[in-house]
Amino acid sequence: MxxxxxxxxxxxxxxxxxxxxxxxxxxxxxxxxxxxxxxxxxxxxxxxxxxxxxxxxxxxxxxxxxxxxxxxxxxxxxxRLIFHSLKSRVFNLQSKSKAWEVGQHHYDMGNDLYQSMLDERMVYTCGYWEKAKDVDEAQRHKLELCCKKLGLKPGMRVLDIGCGWGSFMQYAAENYGVECVGVTISKEQVALGKERCKGLPVEFRLQDYRELDEQFDRVISLGMFEHVGQKNYDDYMDVALRCTKEDGLFLLHTIGKNVSDTAADPWISKYIFPNGEIPSISQIGTALEEKFVCEDLHNFGADYDKTLMAWFENFDKAWPSIKSQFDDEFYRMWKYYLLSCAGAFRARDIQLWQWVLSPKGRVGGYLRPQL
Structure with a gap:
């Protein structure tokens, strides 16, 4: 043996x-x-x-x-991992009471960490690297692509579900003349976001997405669906539908997995994103049924490899100035998080999808815009 x-x-x-x-x-x-x-x-x-x-x-x-x-x-x-798998299937780990855990554990760790790691706009989702030279440009191109996919026009009212520090809302308000409302479960994000968006028609709400009940011309959600959980996919799509005007569009940007029947990674769940769960394409498709028409599905998952490598380079470079707030174990934990995920995207083990959805289908069809 x-x-x-x-x-x-x-x-x-x-x-x-x-x-x-x-x-x-x-x-x-x-x-x-x-x-x-x-x-x-x-x-x-x-x-x-x-x-x-x-x-x-x-x-x-x-x-x-x-x-x-x-x-x-x-x-x-x-x-030993069987219990972890069963737990995510039996219990609703992303219920209203548990949904705030990821905000407290991950996003409220301190804005210094994220300001030193992310791009100048503080976009904590995958950049778009097709024509970009660095992470600042990749994130600007991603935000511009999102605005174009949504067909933003001055005077529109836009909802951002899981708005982070307001990077998309700030960009859209400055460049497209729209009004934005964003919801997040992180107090730190609201505080810094309000400061960064001062003077713009942008509203931050510390609120669970399930409480939303008003209509918008456009709805967007960048990197928040990974916190929703399969037991709540239908409820999430119900919220998005009731908030999207009949002639509106909803852009869903999410990490995705290749196989439905897999549990969340136990290390990521314990140390990085409590109760997180990556959806499969079939799980999203099922949740969309009788609610939205899929106008466009765009996979640029390989770009997350470059994004994560850029984040690690920034984090590593900034470590001497922020390490007094953390310890050596945190450094190794964060390095493991960023670089293991970069390797996973490079291996195409996980994906990054942008879905453009409409309540009834666009008359005449939808053409994906180019940068």
Whole structure:
């Protein structure tokens, strides 16, 4: 019978990863308990072992690219993870009472971290890199593309579900002359967002999306659907529908997974996004039925790799000036988060979709605009 190390070594060989090898993506093991941790608890064990300095990889993003592209993760199905999977299916982890947890845990950690990591507009979603040279330009192009897809015109009233620090609302108000209302569950985002959007026709509300009940010419949601949870997809689409005028448009921007029958990543759920859940294309499609017509579906998931790498570069560069607020374990946790996700998008294990939806279908059709 092979040891845990031998079994892991055999698995990693299928991904062209060597233990204590000399390539950037090879796994440097400092404590052999990491093998049992990874086999018994999957990515939760692997991530916690990394945070505890039990192993390293010179290029963590490339390590995860090799790992996920090979598909070997499907060969490890730890029994301990079954409870995590069942929990997300049985319980509503994104109910009204639990929905505020991610705001407190993640988005309210302090604006200094996000100001140092993100672009100048503080866009915390995937940039659009087709013609961009850096993350500032990629995010500006993404915001412009969203405005064009929605066909914004002066005087329109726009709802932003999960508005963050108001980057889209600020851009749309400044460049398209629209009025915006944004909802978020983060007190820190509201405070800084109001400051950044001072003097603009932009309103921030600290509010759960389920409480919305008024109509807008256009509705947008950038990177918030990942916090909704499959038990609430129908309710979410009901809210979006009742808030979108009959001749309006709704743009849904969300990370997506390739297979429906998978649970949320336990390490990400514990340390980064509590109760988060990535939807599949069929889950979104089912939630849309009898509510919206899909006018356009655009996948630019590979662009999230570049976005995350840019965020890590900014974070790493700014660490000396912000580390007094955190500790070394936080640095390794945040590095693991950003670079493991970059590797996952590079491997095309997860996607980024923009859906343009209309309540009844656009007469004459819809043509995706170009930058």
């Amino acid at each position: 092979s040891t845990s190390r031998e079994y892991v070594e055999e698995l990693l060989a299928k991904a062209d990863i060597r233990i204590n090898g000399d390539r950037a993506w090879d796994m440097q093991v400092h404590d052999e308990t990491v093998f049992d941790q990874a086999l018994s608890r999957g990515n939760l064990g692997l991530g916690e072992s990394y945070m505890a300095r039990l192993w390293d990889a010179e290029s963590l993003d490339q390590f995860f690219f090799q790992l996920l592209r090979s598909g070997i993760q499907d060969e490890v199905n730890p029994a």
